[in-house]
Amino acid sequence: MIRKARFERNTLRFPQKDFDMVKEGIVSLGIIGVAVVIVAAIFGAPYRPAITNQEIANQKPILVMQTAMGDLDGQGEMAAYGPPYNNGWHGVAQNIQSIGPFSPQTWWGTPYHLYTPNADVITPLTMLATASNDTPLQAAIQTYNAASYTQQQAWDNNFTNALNKATVQNGQVVVPSGQYGPVQLMMNDELALAKSGLLSGALDRETNNGVYRWNIQNDLLFLQGPALHQYAKTIDMRGGQWGINHDEQAYPGPWWLTPYTFLYQVPPGSTSPSGDEIVAYTIAILFGLLVLLPFIPGLNKLPRVLPVHRAIWRDWYKRLETTNACASCPLATSCNKEFHGPMTAAADHEIPACYDQTTSVG
Amino acid sequence: MNWTKSMRTTVTEKLTWDNLLPSEQPIYVSSLVYSFGVFTLSSLVFTIMSGVIMAAYGPTWYQYSAAGAFFRSVHFWSVQAFFFFMTMHLVGQFFMGSWREGRAMTWVLGALSFGVSVITAFTGYLSRGDFFAQWNQVQSKDAFNGAGLDGFLNILNNGQVYGLHIAVLPLILIVLVGWHMVAVRAKGVVPPYQAVHVQKKEGEKR
Numbered sequence: 001m002i003r004k005a006r007f008e009r010n011t012l013r014f015p016q017k018d019f020d021m022v023k024e025g026i027v028s029l030g031i032i033g034v035a036v037v038i039v040a041a042i043f044g045a046p047y048r049p050a051i052t053n054q055e056i057a058n059q060k061p062i063l064v065m066q067t068a069m070g071d072l073d074g075q076g077e078m079a080a081y082g083p084p085y086n087n088g089w090h091g092v093a094q095n096i097q098s099i100g101p102f103s104p105q106t107w108w109g110t111p112y113h114l115y116t117p118n119a120d121v122i123t124p125l126t127m128l129a130t131a132s133n134d135t136p137l138q139a140a141i142q143t144y145n146a147a148s149y150t151q152q153q154a155w156d157n158n159f160t161n162a163l164n165k166a167t168v169q170n171g172q173v174v175v176p177s178g179q180y181g182p183v184q185l186m187m188n189d190e191l192a193l194a195k196s197g198l199l200s201g202a203l204d205r206e207t208n209n210g211v212y213r214w215n216i217q218n219d220l221l222f223l224q225g226p227a228l229h230q231y232a233k234t235i236d237m238r239g240g241q242w243g244i245n246h247d248e249q250a251y252p253g254p255w256w257l258t259p260y261t262f263l264y265q266v267p268p269g270s271t272s273p274s275g276d277e278i279v280a281y282t283i284a285i286l287f288g289l290l291v292l293l294p295f296i297p298g299l300n301k302l303p304r305v306l307p308v309h310r311a312i313w314r315d316w317y318k319r320l321e322t323t324n325a326c327a328s329c330p331l332a333t334s335c336n337k338e339f340h341g342p343m344t345a346a347a348d349h350e351i352p353a354c355y356d357q358t359t360s361v362g
Numbered sequence: 363m364n365w366t367k368s369m370r371t372t373v374t375e376k377l378t379w380d381n382l383l384p385s386e387q388p389i390y391v392s393s394l395v396y397s398f399g400v401f402t403l404s405s406l407v408f409t410i411m412s413g414v415i416m417a418a419y420g421p422t423w424y425q426y427s428a429a430g431a432f433f434r435s436v437h438f439w440s441v442q443a444f445f446f447f448m449t450m451h452l453v454g455q456f457f458m459g460s461w462r463e464g465r466a467m468t469w470v471l472g473a474l475s476f477g478v479s480v481i482t483a484f485t486g487y488l489s490r491g492d493f494f495a496q497w498n499q500v501q502s503k504d505a506f507n508g509a510g511l512d513g514f515l516n517i518l519n520n521g522q523v524y525g526l527h528i529a530v531l532p533l534i535l536i537v538l539v540g541w542h543m544v545a546v547r548a549k550g551v552v553p554p555y556q557a558v559h560v561q562k563k564e565g566e567k568r
Contacts, residue, residue, distance in 0.1 A: 303456060303458065
C-alpha cells in the first residue's frame with residue numbers, strides 16, 4: 001500500500017474539472033499542421049546553393065593555387081592544424097586548444113589522417129595523370145617526389161612568392177618566370193582539375209578510402225580557409241557576426257543557439273585562441289545548471305519569489321478569494337502579501353492553512 | 363530484489379489509463395501556459411513526419427524537386443514551431459517551479475530533451491546540402507575539435523552527421539520525450555505555489 005501511495009497522482013487532492021485530453025491533442029495537431037503547411041507553402045525554406053571548388057577555380061584561380069601551395073608546402077592552415085587530422089607540420093600543430101593543461105582536443109589522437117601534400121595535391125594529380133595518360137604530369141610528380149626536402153621547399157617558396165605577383169589571363173594564372181621546378185606544371189594541372197569539377201571527387205575519394213562519397217572532409221577542408229570565409233563575410237555569416245545564429249535573410253535561423261553564439265561575441269570567446277573550448281565548456285556548465293535546476297539551492301526557489309506564477313494561476317488565486325477561502329484565516333494578511341503584494345513571500349512559518357482547498361469540491 | 367516484480371509493479375501502478383489519459387484535471391489548470399507542452403509535441407509530430415518522408419526519398423530529392431522542397435519547408439517550419447513552443451514551455455514551467463513535489467525527474471528529462479533537440483537540429487542544419495551546411499560544417503569543426511568531441515563525431519562526414527540526424531538522435535529524443543510525458547502524467551501537473559506549503563504543514567500535523 002505504501003508503494004501505491006508513491007505513485008498516486010497527488011493532484012487528485014484538488015477539486016477536479018472535466019478535461020478532454022484526446023480532443024486537446026487532436027485540435028493542437030490540427031492547428032499546428034495547418035499553420036505549418038500554410039507557412040511552408042507561402043514562404044518556402046531558406047536555401048543557398050553550395051559552393052564548389054569548380055566555382056572558386058573559375059572565379060578566383062589564384063586562390064585555388066594558393067590553397068594548394070599551402071597544402072603542399074605545409075604553410076596552409078590545414079597542413080599544420082593538429083588533432084584530430086594530423087600532428088601539425090613536422091610535429092608543430094597550430095590549432096590545439098587548451099584551458100591550462102585541459103586539452104580534450106588531443107585525447108583522440110589523429111583518427112582522420114590528413115596529410116595535406118598527398119591528400120590535396122599529389123594524390124589528385126596522380127589520379128589525373130593516370131586517367132588522362134598525361135606523361136609530363138607523371139614526370140613532374142616523380143621529379144617532385146624524388147627531390148630532396150630542401151629542394152622541394154625552395155620550389156614551393158619560389159612559386160608561393162610568385163603567386164603574389166600573379167595575374168589571370170584568359171582564365172590562366174600567369175606568374176613571372178622563375179625556379180619552380182615541376183611545381184608550376186603541377187599547380188596548373190591542379191587548377192585545371194578544379195576547373196573541370198573533378199577535384200572535389202578526387203579529394204572525397206581520398207577521404208573515403210576510394211569508395212563511397214559520404215565523407216566530404218577533404219573537399220570541405222580544401223574549400224574552407226579564404227574561399228568560404230570571403231563569401232561568408234559578404235552575408236554576415238562569420239563567427240563575430242553572430243554567424244551561426246542566423247540564416248538566409250528574412251528567414252529565422254537557429255535562434256536556439258543564441259546563448260552559444262553570444263559567447264563568441266565577447267571575450268574570451270572572441271579573443272582567445274582556445275575560444276571554442278572555452279565557449280563549449282561554458283555552455284556545458286550552463287546546460288548542467290539548467291538540467292539540475294531542481295536541486296540547486298536558491299535557484300530552485302527563485303520562481304516562488306518572482307511574480308509570474310501569480311499571473312499563470314491567477315484564476316486559481318482569484319477563486320480562493322471569491323470563495324472567501326481565507327475568511328477565517330488568522331493569516332489573511334500574509335495571504336494577501338503572497339498573492340497580491342509586491343515580491344514579498346509569506347515566511348515559511350506563516351502558512352495559511354485556509355488556502356487548502358483539497359477537502360472541499362467546488 | 364526481484365527486478366521483474368519491481369518493474370511490473372512500477373508499470374502497472376504508474377501507467378494506468380487513469381494516469382496516462384485522464385478525463386479530468388485539477389481546476390487550477392486554466393492558462394495558455396499549459397498548452398505549450400502539447401503544441402511542442404504536435405510540432406514534433408510534424409517534424410518527424412516530414413523528416414521521415416524526406417529521409418525516404420533522400421537528400422537529392424529535397425534539394426532539387428518541387429515536392430521535396432515543399433517537404434523541406436514543412437520540416438523547417440515544424441522545427442521552428444517546435445523550438446518556439448518548447449522554449450515557451452520551458453520558460454513557463456520554470457516560473458511555475460514545476461520540479462516541486464517529486465517532479466524533479468520530469469524537469470531533468472525535459473531539459474535533457476531540449477539539449478538533445480538542439481544537437482538534433484544542428485545535425486539537420488548540416489544536412490541541408492547548401493552553403494549554410496558547408497559553412498557551418500567548416501566553422502563548427504573547430505568548435506567540435508576544441509571541445510574534444512571530434513574523436514567520435516567528424517562533423518565533416520556527411521554520412522555520420524546524416525545518420526545521427528535521421529536515426530540516432532531522434533530515437534534518443536523520442537525516448538526522452540516519451541519518458542518526460544509519462545513522468546508528467548504519473549505525477550499530474552504541478553499545483554500552484556502555496557498549496558505545497560499547505561501540504562507540508564499537513565504532513566507536519568500527522
